Amino acid sequence: MNDKILMVDDDQNALEGYKRLLSKRFNLETALCAEEGLKCLCEKGPYAVVVSDQRMPRIDGVEFLSRVCTVAPLTVRMMLSGKAELDDAIDAVNEGNIFRFLKKPCPVDKLTKALEAAIQQHKLMTVERDMVENTLRGGISILTDILSMVSPLAFGRSVRVRHLSRKIAQAVDCKDIPQLEIAALLSQIGCVIVPEEVLLRAYNGENLSLEEQLMLDEHPQIGSSLLTKIPRLETVSFIVKHQHARYDQLKELLKDDDEELIQSMQILKLALDYDHLEMTEKVSGSFAWPVLMNRMKKGWYQSQVVMAFKEIIEKDEQEVRHVTAIKSSNFLEQRMIILEDLMSQNGDLIVGKGYHVTEALRRRLSNLEKRVPLRYPIMVSLEN
16 A cells, blocks of 8 residues: 655755655655645655645745645645744645644654554545445446346436547546546436336337326436435536536536536537437437537537537548447457347347447346347447
């Protein structure tokens, strides 16, 4: 486990003293100013602990540790000051979120104990983060597995939308692609309340009764309600709830407070709408462009997102797609994309088109084929 310590001070003699007194006990590195310290964080990090002097030129200790908190939130921060004024201590705690505030000159035994406590704190924070992230990944996996079993149609759509959202996000340099992918994958989780036959007719562009349409329209709210019960998915829950909100509506809803969130939600909105055009109107590629442009002019989409999507469409249409027919799951390989719905002989949907083949899917189909006849061949392509 990482136990590196970075000491930052504009006094070369002080740094040499730290090395002499602490290097045998700790994995210690030093930096002669805040700028050098930030460079070390980027090039040599992560560090378990960063210790900074307060009085430094250009960037003082409070501002430096505040930046450390932003770029490396799990790094434990400590401050040393030769003139430990009350205001310095208050600023350090409030802005730098420090673990310890020590006064110079600090006795070696006191500094040693503080560093040991800081390393232990970093270990606790890291373990807690890993536990939460593993729990979160497990919860997301369970939800998507349930959706795939209860509603293969909705799950197939969520997989297609996630793939397209990722491509658009990469094109516009989206800042939080993992969060967007989670939102896309869980965007259809509320469809567990919608009967599969209703979804099938909706996806085929057929008219629904008023009751059926209301049921379908309710799925984002249902999905959001499910996700609010999972820690750290609050923003994903918000995105899922407002997945159909237009650009002009988002600008009013969020008041420009979070342009990055607006962009993520716009990417998902565009991916969902394009998938809907493909399903209901059989319009895809450049043929969908006039529809999307017209909607953008009406305030549906952010222009940057639409133009990035246009480039993706043009690139995809220029690329040669390797398409083939397969006769059983034995011929499926990872990186393949299923181009048409795989049905059972009884007409039940098994896997929706657009699904990206995984080892888990291949094994599931292999086991299913032993009990249920499936309609082969189906067309697949190799993912670019």
